[in-house]
Amino acid sequence: MKVFVIDDFKPYIHFLKRNMPHLIKREDVNFYYFYDSIEALKAIKKEKPSVIITDMAMPKMDGYAFIENIREVYHPVIVVVSILRNIKNISVDFKVQKPLVDLSEFIDTINQAIELAKEQMIYETLNDTDCSLENEKFLNSAIYTLTDTISKDEKKDRAKVEQKNSKIKNFLFNLFKV
Numbered sequence: 001m002k003v004f005v006i007d008d009f010k011p012y013i014h015f016l017k018r019n020m021p022h023l024i025k026r027e028d029v030n031f032y033y034f035y036d037s038i039e040a041l042k043a044i045k046k047e048k049p050s051v052i053i054t055d056m057a058m059p060k061m062d063g064y065a066f067i068e069n070i071r072e073v074y075h076p077v078i079v080v081v082s083i084l085r086n087i088k089n090i091s092v093d094f095k096v097q098k099p100l101v102d103l104s105e106f107i108d109t110i111n112q113a114i115e116l117a118k119e120q121m122i123y124e125t126l127n128d129t130d131c132s133l134e135n136e137k138f139l140n141s142a143i144y145t146l147t148d149t150i151s152k153d154e155k156k157d158r159a160k161v162e163q164k165n166s167k168i169k170n171f172l173f174n175l176f177k178v
Helices: 010-023 037-047 063-073 085-089 103-127 133-147 152-156 158-175
Strands: 002-006 030-034 051-054 077-082 094-097
Touching: 002 010, 002 037, 002 103, 010 030, 030 037, 037 051, 037 063, 051 063, 051 103, 063 077, 077 103, 094 103
Parallel strands: 002 030, 002 051, 051 077, 077 094
Antiparallel strands: none
């Protein structure tokens, strides 16, 4: 899963580059960092990240215009991290106030955004008759994770495992059904 971080304040990006792998301990996530919203927008249109973490006050293109441009292309999970007091008025998935006084809140928010993006991917996969290979791998991974809790006795009987996989697929489909 791709997570893009956009902020023109270079010390903030340097801090996140150094610390994000230690703070977000997930092997399924790759972080990409941008100082410029226009360069990030070009990369977003090409790479389609699942989560975008962005500042609002940026030169060239502010956060409002940036988010509007993203929404024209597709709908990733968006986390706004800003010193601006009026971030309450923007429609995004998550909001975090700068300065990052409570770093654990920031990390929790990012983890929630990643989980929401995964849920959206599962939902889209289940509703997409022409599943891409990447989505199919993701769904199989989700099913494997859920079936990993099956007892060792049940794992011996492959038919039971396949039956549980079918039930899990139906459960996920119903869970994310609109």
